[in-house]
Amino acid sequence: MSRTVIRGGLVVTASDEMHADVLIEDGRIAALAATGTPAAGAWTAERTVDATGKYVIPGGVDGHTHMEMPFGGTYASDTFETGTRAAAWGGTTTIVDFAVQSVGRPLREGLDAWHAKADGRCAIDYAFHMIVSDVNQETLKEMDLLVTEGVTSFKQFMAYPGVFYSDDGQILRAMQQAAGNGGLIMMHAENGIAIDVLVEQALARGETDPRYHGEVRKALLEAEATHRAIRLAQVAGAPLYVVHVSAREAVAELARARDEGLDVFGETCPQYLFLSTDNLAEPDFEGAKYVCSTPLRPRDHQAALWQGLRTNDLQVVSTDHCPFCFSGQKELGRGDFSKIPNGLPGVENRMDLLHQAVVDGRISRRRWIEIACATPARMFGLYPKKGTIAPGADADVVVYDPHAEQVISAETHHMNVDYSAYEGRRVTGRVETVLSRGEFVVTGREFTGRAGHGTYTPRSTCQYLS
Ligand SMILES: NC(=O)NCCC(=O)O
Ligand SMILES: [Zn+2]
Numbered sequence: 001m002s003r004t005v006i007r008g009g010l011v012v013t014a015s016d017e018m019h020a021d022v023l024i025e026d027g028r029i030a031a032l033a034a035t036g037t038p039a040a041g042a043w044t045a046e047r048t049v050d051a052t053g054k055y056v057i058p059g060g061v062d063g064h065t066h067m068e069m070p071f072g073g074t075y076a077s078d079t080f081e082t083g084t085r086a087a088a089w090g091g092t093t094t095i096v097d098f099a100v101q102s103v104g105r106p107l108r109e110g111l112d113a114w115h116a117k118a119d120g121r122c123a124i125d126y127a128f129h130m131i132v133s134d135v136n137q138e139t140l141k142e143m144d145l146l147v148t149e150g151v152t153s154f155k156q157f158m159a160y161p162g163v164f165y166s167d168d169g170q171i172l173r174a175m176q177q178a179a180g181n182g183g184l185i186m187m188h189a190e191n192g193i194a195i196d197v198l199v200e201q202a203l204a205r206g207e208t209d210p211r212y213h214g215e216v217r218k219a220l221l222e223a224e225a226t227h228r229a230i231r232l233a234q235v236a237g238a239p240l241y242v243v244h245v246s247a248r249e250a251v252a253e254l255a256r257a258r259d260e261g262l263d264v265f266g267e268t269c270p271q272y273l274f275l276s277t278d279n280l281a282e283p284d285f286e287g288a289k290y291v292c293s294t295p296l297r298p299r300d301h302q303a304a305l306w307q308g309l310r311t312n313d314l315q316v317v318s319t320d321h322c323p324f325c326f327s328g329q330k331e332l333g334r335g336d337f338s339k340i341p342n343g344l345p346g347v348e349n350r351m352d353l354l355h356q357a358v359v360d361g362r363i364s365r366r367r368w369i370e371i372a373c374a375t376p377a378r379m380f381g382l383y384p385k386k387g388t389i390a391p392g393a394d395a396d397v398v399v400y401d402p403h404a405e406q407v408i409s410a411e412t413h414h415m416n417v418d419y420s421a422y423e424g425r426r427v428t429g430r431v432e433t434v435l436s437r438g439e440f441v442v443t444g445r446e447f448t449g450r451a452g453h454g455t456y457t458p459r460s461t462c463q464y465l466s
């Protein structure tokens with residue numbers, strides 16, 4: 001039996017904070033006991049970690065990543081190997097990535113393709129959502145099967161006509177299926193048909209710079225789609241999770257629906273909390289680094305997102321990690337913003353940026369853990385195996401130094417991308433040691449993990465329903 005003890009830290013979960021020692025046996029949390037008590041003192045172990053002055057927190061659960069995702073004629077630049085290694089560096093020990101159904105092909109084929117990319121290559125545990133690009137009778141039947149196999153959530157797109165787009169009828173059918181099989185529909189809520197008209201008109205006026213990406217993808221078109229998705233889900237009797245919420249008007253739609261008692265949930269991402277259209281407007285095409293959809297919004301939308309996180313009208317912060325190098329990838333859209341591959345890197349930065357929000361007094365320590373670990377685990381059927389520190393849980397544990405200062409930079413990050421969206425940002429707090437199922441993946445700022453340690457983790461259905 002292998003045993004590790006983490007001594008003297010402040011254990012922080014979504015519900016509690018206590019100065020406790022943590023005993024790990026064979027990859028699981030075996031016990032917690034108050035530091036200095038005879039019970040904790042009696043524990044012996046092969047390895048002891050001194051966490052005095054540090055936080056001991058559950059490993060982060062990033063419920064929204066896109067490793068090696070095809071987009072706009074290229075691929076997201078992190079593989080499952082590089083992306084999960086970077087995630088571990090940033091204190092995330094589980095990702096839920098999106099397998100993609102190609103139009104005209106079965107869901108199974110897409111899922112198999114994602115397993116082929118990920119299996120045997122990940123440094124941390126992983127699971128899959130399924131992007132449903134083509135709703136038909138076969139797809140709907142396959143959804144039932146996938147839920148029984150642990151793929152319990154399905155992303156649909158109201159944007160990207162001709163690629164991932166589903167019309168309202170297709171969305172309603174998938175929602176009805178999810179209502180019957182316990183699946184959770186995740187929605188990319190933007191009115192893509194209207195946006196495509198505005199894109200065409202902007203380009204015809206010669207408006208080709210990255211900043212126009214933000215102008216045509218209007219907040220009102222996010223809010224309108226969010227409203228429509230909510231009402232379609234209500235008609236279907238299905239829960240709904242809206243991904244990458246960026247507009248205050250969309251938060252208002254979610255808040256209204258939740259006030260009505262609907263099982264409607266919202267996710268935002270660090271880029272919407274910390275970046276803005278000011279970044280999209282950076283000169284010399286540098287704004288392309290910040291092109292993602294939904295787009296970055298004017299800075300005054302951020303207050304509504306932070307408030308949504310405090311009031312639980314938004315429940316989760318994921319990264320939507322979808323990196324494209326500036327050189328050779330983002331550059332595909334020079335002279336036409338609509339050809340810039342959509343997505344930002346961030347899987348390594350999420351826990352630190354949200355800790356900075358704790359330092360700045362925007363959220364509490366426990367809320368940090370709730371939105372970044374516990375609720376994503378519950379939302380996607382991984383709790384209490386993931387997302388908490390409690391007897392029986394996987395020993396996915398981070399020793400976090402809340403006082404260390406760092407400057408985020410592409411020079412020092414581990415993501416396979418040639419820029420950082422947060423270049424030069426100074427944050428307080430840093431991951432020191434990371435365990436994944438009891439294995440040391442990062443040990444005192446040194447990577448000690450390995451590709452293939454991470455295992456595929458089938459999920460149960462959403463555990464967050466009212
Ligand atoms: N968000 C983004 O711009 N790229 C990733 C794909 C998606 O989540 O829509
Ligand atoms: Zn999306």
Ligand SMILES: [Zn+2]
Nearest residue numbers: 064066320322
């Ligand atoms: Zn995404």
